[in-house]
Amino acid sequence: MTIVAQWPALDRVSGDLEGQVYRLMRDRILRGQMPAGQRVPSTRGLAISLGVARSTVVSAYERLKEEGYLQSTTGAATRVAAFPSPSPFGQPAAPLPNAPRITEFKRGGLFEPGVPDVSTFPHAAWARCLGARGRSLRVHDLGYGAQNGLPELRAAILDHISATRGVAARPEQVLIVPSTGAAIGLLASVLLRANGSNDDIAWIEDPGYATAQALLRVAGANLVPVPCDEEGVDIGRAAGPPPRLIYVTPSHQYPTGVTMSLPRRLALLEFARATGAIVLEDDYDSEFQYATRPIAALQGIDRGEVVAYLGTFSKTLAPGMRVAYAVVPSRLVAAVEVAQRLRGAIVSIHIQAALADFISEGRFRAHLRHMNAVYAERMAAVVSALKHHCGQHLTLGEGSGGQQLASWFRDATVNDVAAMRAINSHGFALRAMSSLHLGESRPGLLFGIARMEAHAADAAAAKIAGLLDDPATFS
Structure with a gap:
């Protein structure tokens, strides 16, 4: 518990005690004051030492684990995670030419990436x-x-x-x-x-x-x-x-x-x-x-x-x-x-x-909370619909955040630009993943989820699946 004695007192006036505990431990880990493998104080002991609820420390520890600062296994103490040394930074080579890359990108259709729902x-x-x-x-x-x-x-x-x-x-x-x-x-x-x-x-x-x-x-x-x-x-x-x-x-x-x-x-x-x-x-x-x-x-x-x-x-x-x-x-x-x-x-x-x-x-924070719930529902609906209807053609990203969902063709030889053009001619506004690469690309499609209402996701995914089943889509 000697590490706790070195911590400054928590600022109880400003609040966010969980965030303060998280930042204090994170900063000590990054400065090397808590080396890799060191056992961290128990949540109960640290809570008593700092004069906060145990749930506050538990939440801070969970956040540190999520971000990779701490690691734990069932039945073992929680310890500071080990960070591997960075690998050498590549070999000398000339950068790629900066010739402009022009790819068609339709605006205003279904699943358009990068566009929020302004109706809310x-x-x-x-x-x-x-x-x-x-x-x-x-x-x-x-x-x-x-x-x-x-x-x-x-x-x-x-x-x-x-x-x-x-x-x-x-x-x-x-x-x-x-x-x-x-x-x-x-x-x-x-x-x-x-x-x-x-x-x-x-x-x-x-x-x-x-x-x-x-x-x-x-x-x-x-x-x-x-x-x-x-x-x-x-x-x-x-x-x-x-x-x-x-x-x-x-x-x-x-x-x-x-x-x-x-x-x-x-x-x-x-x-x-x-x-x-x-x-x-x-x-x-x-x-x-x-x-x-x-x-x-x-x-x-x-x-x-x-x-x-x-x-x-x-x-x-x-x-x-x-x-x-x-x-x-x-x-x-x-x-x-x-x-x-x-x-x-x-x-x-x-x-x-x-x-x-x-x-x-506080109006901005309230709006963010509302939109996070709205977009979470829409992302879940889009992921579920695409897995159900297009899973034989596409591998999907996790969809754990943001306003767009990446997907990749299971067949790495397909022409995703041709597929994008064919699909977008039916009222969609997808983007070819290859258009976002400067180096070697992997074919796929980028879906925007922000304006896709949950109840409409299934029908939209089914329509795309029908197009992907047609070999003419890729030519």
């Missing part, structure tokens, strides 16, 4: 916040002073992502931008020379987010695809010289949906610290988790300030609001702020002020 937007609550701010916005906020973000919104966002995603930063590190794409473009403009230099290397997940690929190319990056597997991106399989930036979606990888394992996270952070690279952590739709609570952000365990954390309200509220944010390492804040002003990547002050109130009053 909380119009009344939002109108009250927007109306109140429109009538009483302070005069000094109407000038040029808040181009990088209204202080109230920066603080409200930081409070939210600190509590829900484990992000650790100061309000001045939070920049308000119109979209995640704008944030990627701003950071790339600061980190890359954009002069065609071969040194402008960017590593990106493969498969990965096509918009991020395009934005980094426009910024002058030479893209190097880094393969993803069931543990997320594997930097040990990257090729070529060290990058200037690394783009990842660790909490809910796009499009596969996997979560980056703790050993992979630690290896990525150590590599970035050693090489001076900046990691762009796009949190995308990670707030939606259906089997467990959201995994803590990579930024929250970053001790070298190498992670820029990107988030958006496009998936949680509505794309038309045009509000996103970037939590930038301290040493980059000034340069990114200048780039933001020069590019005019500014969000309306009325929208910012209303959103600050919407978050601070």
Whole structure:
């Protein structure tokens, strides 16, 4: 119990005692103060020492186990997990050519990926916040002073992502931008020379987010695809010289949906610290988790300030609001702020002020809880329907979170682009998995679940199954 004596007292005024216990133990594990194999205090003993309920400690331990910090077996003590050493970071090789890749992608059909259900937007609550701010916005906020973000919104966002995603930063590190794409473009403009230099290397997940690929190319990056597997991106399989930036979606990888394992996270952070690279952590739709609570952000365990954390309200509220944010390492804040002003990547002050109130009053958290339940039901219905009707053709991802579901053809020789075209001609808007690869691809289909109501999933899956049974679909 000596480890407990070294802990600071819990802050009972701020609440979230479970989160405090989780973070205290996690941070000690990451700093090496609790080495691999060390037995952790019993839940009862730790609860008594800290003066909290045993259930609080049990919940914190379960969270640490889910994220890979602790391990236990039936009948044995719980111990600190062992993290394997990262493997060598590949062999020298030239990055792939950055020729644009154009693939058809239909908009507006069934199962369209990346589009939230805006029919559930909380119009009344939002109108009250927007109306109140429109009538009483302070005069000094109407000038040029808040181009990088209204202080109230920066603080409200930081409070939210600190509590829900484990992000650790100061309000001045939070920049308000119109979209995640704008944030990627701003950071790339600061980190890359954009002069065609071969040194402008960017590593990106493969498969990965096509918009991020395009934005980094426009910024002058030479893209190097880094393969993803069931543990997320594997930097040990990257090729070529060290990058200037690394783009990842660790909490809910796009499009596969996997979560980056703790050993992979630690290896990525150590590599970035050693090489001076900046990691762009796009949190995308990670707030939606259906089997467990959201995994803590990579930024929250970053001790070298190498992670820029990107988030958006496009998936949680509505794309038309045009509000996103970037939590930038301290040493980059000034340069990114200048780039933001020069590019005019500014969000309306009325929208910012209303959103600050919407978050601070608890309305955003309530909307997230509601939508998590809605999307969980829809994801379960889609997974069940596709397994039943299309299981002979497709292997499905877990569907444990997010707004899209990855699938792969059991026959790895099929043409998924041809299949996508044939299916989409019948009112669907699927995406071919091969279109999201820069390197060697695996054929499959990406389904969006956000707007697929549960009662309609079975009929939609049955229609797709009929098309997949037709050999003409693949020609």
